[in-house]
Amino acid sequence: MRFPALLTLTSLSTVVHASTNHPSSTLDTLATESQGFHLVRRGLKGDCTAAYIANKYSKYCKQNSSEADRYLFLTAATAKGTCKCRAPYKLQSKNCVPDCQNGFSINDTRTGCICRAGKVTNVDKTKCLTVCSGGSYPVGDGTCAKCPSPFSKCSSATVATACASGYLSAGQCVTPAQCPSGTWADKTGKACSPCADADAKSCSNGSIGTALSCNTKYLFNGTCAASASLPSGYYGDDSTHTARACDAGVATCTGTGAGNALSCQLQRLPALRQLCRLVAMPSGTFADKVAKACLPCADPDASSCTDGKVGSALACNTQYLSLGICVAAADIPDGYYPDDTTRTAKPCDTGVTKCTGPGDGNALACGSDAAGTPYFLTPDASCLTQCDWGTGGSLPSHTCVECDSAAGILNCDAQGARQCGYNSDGELTYLTPTHACELSTVNFPGYYPDDTTATFEPCDDGVETCVGLWDDQALSCGTRKDGTDLFFVASSDASEDASLGYCVVAADCPDGTTADIATHICMA
Known part of the structure; x- marks a missing residue:
């Protein structure tokens, strides 16, 4: 009697198209193996195991040579044989089946490993994933392909979703100079982000008041303002789309020079010529309506002021206006910088x-925004909420510092490690719940090291310690989040580690055992 042979598993990602259907014959279950590779009767009846077939000339079991690559039998002279499977197979219901890992599943004939429909294989086809991992995209045939440079993430070979170098714009990675009108090169998001001002043609960042040029309105102190919204003493220049100052003493105008004044500051506008005659207050004075005289401002550097009180300056000659006071550049408060164009102290970003x-x-230094989000100083003198790859934010210094690559930390932030890899000894480290990178041998109750993500992942609810999420991978049991107590049952599979098992509710403890609440074990 001949039977089809199982193909040898050469890779857990290979789909094996073979099956074996062994009949059984009634034979002695208590048997020993002899040099001739056959089983002899001992007075009891039983079936041949999958590794053996019935001898048609007798009621003996003889070894099925086509299964020899799967099975190994360990026997004693007077003991019952114990079946163990050769790698890469595992014992299941007295049969050796493929030991599929890394997301692969046993095929329907239980002869090989496949990546099921709806999942994809990674770039090197060693893992079966729900979606393509970072840096790759689905090809459409159930496989993932590596994103082309300079894409770091993509949805296809031609559409980027993140850039390794350059800035993301409409699915492409571009240089800062190539960012479209109305956007700016955002180093934090690595993208061409929109300016805060809807009319801005260009801007220095996404904050309000950072416009550098305007499309239809007029640039004034970092904002794009309509002509009617410009402050007194300014007019909109259509050639540059900027707000320019009227002539001295002119309150409103359409331009500079004779014929463009519309109203004057404390002067009169003679008919026809539209030119303000100089009768305005001298620099450093204000019009005191009570004294009917030009009195000096309280601040000696003020070029104009509202009255003679301290803190009433409107403009300064050589210093910088800050909260109504003219101060030297060195005395400007933190969070502001001296603007030589307007002689004012302007707020930092x-x-x-x-x-x-x-x-x-x-x-020069970074802090937190109004919402409490921390910013960190980069080596190129910028403040970002997230440091560049390989560096992390440090508090309270608010600076970007190098991650500890010797400890296996690939990326980090103010809390600690964010991604782990190989340490200086060449050992793979795993991201812990405490934001550190540790070896898989370090014990974190309720977590196990996942080789796929290089992360300590949580065990199932109610499992206190485990080596994975598969059946028979619990080490100890506890209490679920809903308060249900679970109890440990050792694996009945002889090929498994004796310390492994699974967790059940009290009612599911095997016959002959009871749920011991002190140890959370089904005790015999």
Whole structure:
């Protein structure tokens, strides 16, 4: 009698198209193996195991040579034989079946490993995943392909979702100069992000007041303002789309020079010429309506002020206006910088506590925004909420520091490690719940090291310790989140580690055992 042979598993990702259907014959179950590779009767009846077939000339079992690559029998002279499977097979219901790992499943004929429909294999086809991992995309045939450079993530070979170098714009990675109008090169998000001002043609970052040029409106102090919204003393220049100052003493105008004044500051507008005659207050004075005289401002550097009180300056000559006072550049408070164009102290960008100007490359120190989000100083003098790859934010210094690569930390943040890899000794480390990178031998109750993600993943609810999420991978049991107590049952599979088992509710403890609440074990 001949039977089809099982193909040898050469790779757990290989689909094996073979099956074996062994009949059984009634034979002695208490038997020993002899040099001739056959079983002899001992007075009891039983069936031949899958590794053996019935001898048609007698009621003996003889070895099925086609199964020899799967089975190994260990026997004693007077003991019952114990069946163990050769790698890469495992024992299941007295049969050796493929030991599928890394997400692969046993095929329907239980002869090989396949990646089921709805899942995909990774780039090197060693893992079966729900979705393609970072840096790869689904090809459409159940496999993943590596994203082309400079894409770090993508949805196809031509559409990027994140960039390794450059900035993401409409599915492509571009240089800062190639970011479209109305956007800016966001180093934190590695993308061309929209300016805060809807009319801005360009801006230094996404904060309000950082516009650098405008499309239809007029640039004034970092914002794009309509002509009617410009402050007194300014007009909109259509050639540059910027707000420019009217001539001295002119309150409103359409331009500079004669014929463009519309109203004057404390002066009169003669008919026809539309030119303000100089009768305005001298620099450093204000019009005191009570005294009917030009009195000096309280601040000696003020070029104009509202009255003679301290803190009433409107503009400064050589210093910088800060909260109604003219101060030297060195005395400007933290969070502001001196603007030589307007002679005012302007606020630094969001998250920047000290700076020499707006935009990237001018930050001196970082802090937190109004919502409490921390920013961190990068080596190129920018404040970001997330440091570049390989560095992490450090508190309370609010600086980006190098991750501890010797400990296996690939990426980190203010809390600690974010991604782990190989340490300086070449050992794979795993991300722990405490944001550290540790070897798989380190014990974290309720977690197990997952080789696929290089992370300590949580055990199932109610399982206190485990080596994985498969059946028979629990080490000890506890209490579920809903308060249900679970109890440990050792694996009945002789090929499994004796310390492994599974967790059940008290009612499911095997016959002959009871649920011991002190140890959470089904005790015999």
